[in-house]
Amino acid sequence: xxxxxxxxxxxxxxxxxxxxxxxxxxxxxxxxxxxxxxxxxxxxxxxxxxxxxxxxxxxxxxxxxxxxxxxxxxxxxxxxxxxxxxxxxxxxxxxxxxxxxxxxxxxxxxxxxxxxxxxxxxxxxxxxxxxxxxxxxxxxxxxxxxxxxxxxxxxxxxxxxxxxxxxxxxxxxxxxxxxxxxxxxxxxxxxxxxxxxxxxxxxxxxxxxxxxxxxxxxxxxxxxxxxxxxxxxxxxxxxxxxxxxxxxxxxxxxxxxxxxxxxxxxxxxxxxxxxxxxxxxxxxxxxxxxxxxxxxxxxxxxxxxxxxxxxxxxxxxxxxxxxxxxxxxxxxxxxxxxxxxxxxxxxxxxxxxxxx
Numbered sequence: 001x002x003x004x005x006x007x008x009x010x011x012x013x014x015x016x017x018x019x020x021x022x023x024x025x026x027x028x029x030x031x032x033x034x035x036x037x038x039x040x041x042x043x044x045x046x047x048x049x050x051x052x053x054x055x056x057x058x059x060x061x062x063x064x065x066x067x068x069x070x071x072x073x074x075x076x077x078x079x080x081x082x083x084x085x086x087x088x089x090x091x092x093x094x095x096x097x098x099x100x101x102x103x104x105x106x107x108x109x110x111x112x113x114x115x116x117x118x119x120x121x122x123x124x125x126x127x128x129x130x131x132x133x134x135x136x137x138x139x140x141x142x143x144x145x146x147x148x149x150x151x152x153x154x155x156x157x158x159x160x161x162x163x164x165x166x167x168x169x170x171x172x173x174x175x176x177x178x179x180x181x182x183x184x185x186x187x188x189x190x191x192x193x194x195x196x197x198x199x200x201x202x203x204x205x206x207x208x209x210x211x212x213x214x215x216x217x218x219x220x221x222x223x224x225x226x227x228x229x230x231x232x233x234x235x236x237x238x239x240x241x242x243x244x245x246x247x248x249x250x251x252x253x254x255x256x257x258x259x260x261x262x263x264x265x266x267x268x269x270x271x272x273x274x275x276x277x278x279x280x281x282x283x284x285x286x287x288x289x290x291x292x293x294x295x296x297x298x299x300x301x302x303x304x305x306x307x308x309x310x311x312x313x314x315x316x317x318x319x320x321x322x323x324x325x326x327x328x329x330x331x332x333x334x335x336x337x338x339x340x341x342x343x344x345x346x347x348x349x350x351x352x353x354x355x356x
């Protein structure tokens with residue numbers, strides 16, 4: 001396969017063009033890295049970071065390209081990116097903790113928490129969490145980040161604590177996720193006690209594809225249960241490990257969170273509670289993607305295989321070029337297919353957990 005990438009600095013702008021360069025096909029992890037970087041270049045992504053979990057440990061992680069092409073700062077596994085909708089799994093976990101504590105019921109009408117949305121029936125908490133609140137609640141799946149974000153009223157109404165406070169107290173601090181936080185431009189970032197300046201410096205610069213190539217862009221300043229967190233691939237991998245080790249939720253709560261929704265007519269839907277679930281070749285794959293201004297992200301878990309994959313980028317191309325992800329079509333993503341073909345269903349070997 002061939003690719004090359006040229007970064008041209010013009011004044012205060014950065015324009016990146018992608019072409020082809022010689023890459024020798026290589027097996028194993030080295031081949032996976034080369035193929036992943038080739039995907040980065042073909043998607044016009046300046047900065048990308050990825051991590052792989054196997055048997056409860058991060059066995060591989062690294063950055064590709066430049067987190068800041070202007071300053072020549074390379075991407076690393078600890079570089080932070082805007083998570084976009086990868087915020088939803090964190091919010092879903094907080095909600096399931098409250099369900100386990102008995103302070104929230106997934107069948108509570110959302111009107112009980114002051115959420116008033118016109119509909120053809122009673123919208124319940126679970127309908128916001130599994131994207132089935134449109135039309136007749138529970139009839140069909142339709143991805144709706146705006147309505148998912150309304151669960152902030154449920155979280156706060158049930159606990160008297162904001163989403164940001166619950167996130168920091170129940171997830172970020174217990175797991176020591178030092179490169180993950182609420183949006184640095186939001187007041188909730190102050191709850192972390194981290195330096196805004198240092199956090200900004202560690203975050204990949206945002207880019208968007210324009211007529212002249214990739215040009216500097218801007219991240220959104222929103223923060224809520226649907227989007228707005230910032231984090232690194234290694235921190236997201238640690239979050240995934242904590243889920244597997246039941247450090248944040250019991251076995252029963254975890255099972256409920258990852259059980260796909262069933263429509264009023266009995267059809268199994270592609271979304272559970274804050275996660276997509278896709279059965280493929282006998283393996284239940286749990287995943288989510290993020291897509292927003294100048295950012296795209298993906299987490300893919302195969303708990304039965306004790307594997308997980310996280311990848312993040314500083315443009316929207318990893319998701320915007322594969323829009324069927326929002327319909328629950330995981331295989332629309334070549335990044336997901338590469339990991340699946342290499343390690344979940346393939347025979348490529350990863351470093352052993354606890355080894356090199």
